[in-house]
Amino acid sequence: MEPFFKKLLAMDRRWIFLALGLAVIFPTFIHLNLPGLKPSPNVTAVYDLIEGMPEGSKVLVSFDFDPASKPELAPQGVAVLRHLFRKKHKVVAMGLWVTGVTMAKDIVTRSAKESNAKYGEDYVYLGWKPGNFAVIENMAGDIHGCFPKDNDGNETASLPLMKGIHKLAEFDLVVSLAAGSPGIDTWIAYGSDKYHFKMTGGTTAVNVGSMAQYVQAGQMVGLIGAMRGAAEYELLIDKRADAAAGMDAISLGHYLIVIFVLLGNIAYFVTRPRKGGA
Amino acid sequence: MVFLKRQLPLLICFIIGTISAVQYYIPTHLSSDVAEGLSNWYIIVAMFASLLGFVSVGMVHSKKIQRKEPGWAYSALVFLGIALMVVLGFWSGGKETYDDGRISPFGWLYNATLVPLQSTMFAILGFYVASAAFRSFRAKSFDAGVLLVTAVIVLLGNVPFTNYIWATGLGIHDIAGVKFEMTDIVGWLIGTPNAAARRGVTFGVALGAIATSLKIIFGIERAYLGGGD
Numbered sequence: 059m060e061p062f063f064k065k066l067l068a069m070d071r072r073w074i075f076l077a078l079g080l081a082v083i084f085p086t087f088i089h090l091n092l093p094g095l096k097p098s099p100n101v102t103a104v105y106d107l108i109e110g111m112p113e114g115s116k117v118l119v120s121f122d123f124d125p126a127s128k129p130e131l132a133p134q135g136v137a138v139l140r141h142l143f144r145k146k147h148k149v150v151a152m153g154l155w156v157t158g159v160t161m162a163k164d165i166v167t168r169s170a171k172e173s174n175a176k177y178g179e180d181y182v183y184l185g186w187k188p189g190n191f192a193v194i195e196n197m198a199g200d201i202h203g204c205f206p207k208d209n210d211g212n213e214t215a216s217l218p219l220m221k222g223i224h225k226l227a228e229f230d231l232v233v234s235l236a237a238g239s240p241g242i243d244t245w246i247a248y249g250s251d252k253y254h255f256k257m258t259g260g261t262t263a264v265n266v267g268s269m270a271q272y273v274q275a276g277q278m279v280g281l282i283g284a285m286r287g288a289a290e291y292e293l294l295i296d297k298r299a300d301a302a303a304g305m306d307a308i309s310l311g312h313y314l315i316v317i318f319v320l321l322g323n324i325a326y327f328v329t330r331p332r333k334g335g336a
Numbered sequence: 337m338v339f340l341k342r343q344l345p346l347l348i349c350f351i352i353g354t355i356s357a358v359q360y361y362i363p364t365h366l367s368s369d370v371a372e373g374l375s376n377w378y379i380i381v382a383m384f385a386s387l388l389g390f391v392s393v394g395m396v397h398s399k400k401i402q403r404k405e406p407g408w409a410y411s412a413l414v415f416l417g418i419a420l421m422v423v424l425g426f427w428s429g430g431k432e433t434y435d436d437g438r439i440s441p442f443g444w445l446y447n448a449t450l451v452p453l454q455s456t457m458f459a460i461l462g463f464y465v466a467s468a469a470f471r472s473f474r475a476k477s478f479d480a481g482v483l484l485v486t487a488v489i490v491l492l493g494n495v496p497f498t499n500y501i502w503a504t505g506l507g508i509h510d511i512a513g514v515k516f517e518m519t520d521i522v523g524w525l526i527g528t529p530n531a532a533a534r535r536g537v538t539f540g541v542a543l544g545a546i547a548t549s550l551k552i553i554f555g556i557e558r559a560y561l562g563g564g565d
Contacts, residue, residue: 074467074470075466077466078463079463082462092497093504094495094496094497094498094504096496098519125451126455126458127458157450160443160446161446161451163432164432167433188379188383188386189378190382192374192379193379195371195372195375195378198371198372199375203372266526267534268534270531270534286494308495311462312494313492315465315466318469319473322474323473323474323475323484326474326475326476
């Protein structure tokens, strides 16, 4: 067995790339529809929060990510917006990452169009402003002063929806879909902890561990984690879309990496030099 | 000149730093107004800093092109990219889509270059992770073994199908009345040992940031002024 494992360890890494590529591509052509997906308590908490708010509640959705995290966070955004529009909540969208402005606008516009939401009355897209945490501080005092115009150049004060919103604390809920900082932690430190508004959000797989502490401490309600979280949310709103479709690829990718880890360790233990050996 | 170069920045730093710290603990309208005013100033300074960064990037890459340093062509591409974005941005009036819904050249450039490039860069990481997992993730010690077992459990537990096999196939739902599905195990790992370690790190970083901030506010740390001292 030893020569086989020695060969395995010396394998060209491009074989690993090929195997992972095939594992990810295969389910996009042949849908496996692997069973087992069910909403986790954290995702259910976000859903219940939005579901339980009275119709017409004002919700700020901040798209704090760039295209690098689009596959994980865009499906979360679409699912949450679908839910918000379905419940007839009023949505104000924005972003703290400059490279995500156009992408966020596309997500908001498409979701609104699908739900027949009217711009200015049912939703508004403010866009981006430089300043990171200072934008949150600024919005806490005067949103119209911070964003005198929306992303399309309309006077913010002239939009019917914005006439009733002047400060951050007037929102019934703030949702941050974040891939890092500025993101959920920034909104909590400079926004919700100081100005006392309800917070929830979603993040990428690598950040779930960092954000779990805020959920535990009650600083945010629930958390949508990665594409799996988005798929769970799609399940809750009964509208399977991109995330649910991507779960097979994610699953096979995970399994393959576990196989690689186990194979690598077996090969290591079989081929390592023995004590007292030649 | 010494006053302008040394004492005035230290004075501004002391006043602004002290006000910023104190206003957080005084929940009045006045402190809110002060916070808003300071954040306005921060945004203005941040915009100038962006401009400074832009000039700095330009200088670094123009020097590379002038000296024909290895990889200078990439520096030329930086300028080409900036010029294209700026020209198309102005041409499109800064809009990604026109009022009639058509996508503008600026929006097209964003969707056709930045989105796929960033997505590709991030996706490539997955392939390197797979390769690194095979080559380097070894249980060479007890600690590494614990890390490896935990990682495998989290990886498997994050796949819904594993939980399906665990709960439906093997019929494991709880042990002695304690919920014991794969999602519960992963939830405990993330919510207990992981969160505890994260909190420790967060507190450590915060305490370090407070110490450094106090040193800057009181003028003990002056490296930001430049020129040593």
